[in-house]
Amino acid sequence: MSKVMIVDDAQFMRVRLSKLLTRNGYEVVEAENGEQAVKVFKSASPDVVLMDITMPHKDGLEALSEIREFDSKAKVIMLTALGQESMIVQAVQAGAKDYVVKPFNPKRVMSALEKVLG
Numbered sequence: 001m002s003k004v005m006i007v008d009d010a011q012f013m014r015v016r017l018s019k020l021l022t023r024n025g026y027e028v029v030e031a032e033n034g035e036q037a038v039k040v041f042k043s044a045s046p047d048v049v050l051m052d053i054t055m056p057h058k059d060g061l062e063a064l065s066e067i068r069e070f071d072s073k074a075k076v077i078m079l080t081a082l083g084q085e086s087m088i089v090q091a092v093q094a095g096a097k098d099y100v101v102k103p104f105n106p107k108r109v110m111s112a113l114e115k116v117l118g
């Protein structure tokens with residue numbers, strides 16, 4: 001069973017993603033900001049990370065860089081809002097494997113996870 005870390009400061013988003021992923025057989029751990037994401041990544045060693053960009057206490061781009069410094073093979077998919085194209089470019093340059101635009105399409109989330117987990 002693959003373990004996914006969901007990182008988003010919006011609780012409803014974590015709940016929706018968590019339901020989708022557990023229903024599809026994934027194990028889930030959560031973090032609600034970038035700072036927590038780095039800590040949980042180190043302790044839970046998720047196979048893949050789904051991470052929001054805009055968050056308090058360290059945004060998704062900073063957390064992405066720290067996670068990739070800790071583990072250069074870390075697989076991170078960014079969750080973005082419309083209009084965040086420049087941040088997506090930065091995230092991909094910083095090592096993000098893919099991105100999913102919110103409000104997310106469940107099928108798109110599942111296919112991004114399957115692709116990244118290979």
Ligand SMILES: [Mg+2]
Pocket residue numbers: 008009010052053054055
């Ligand atoms: Mg947010």
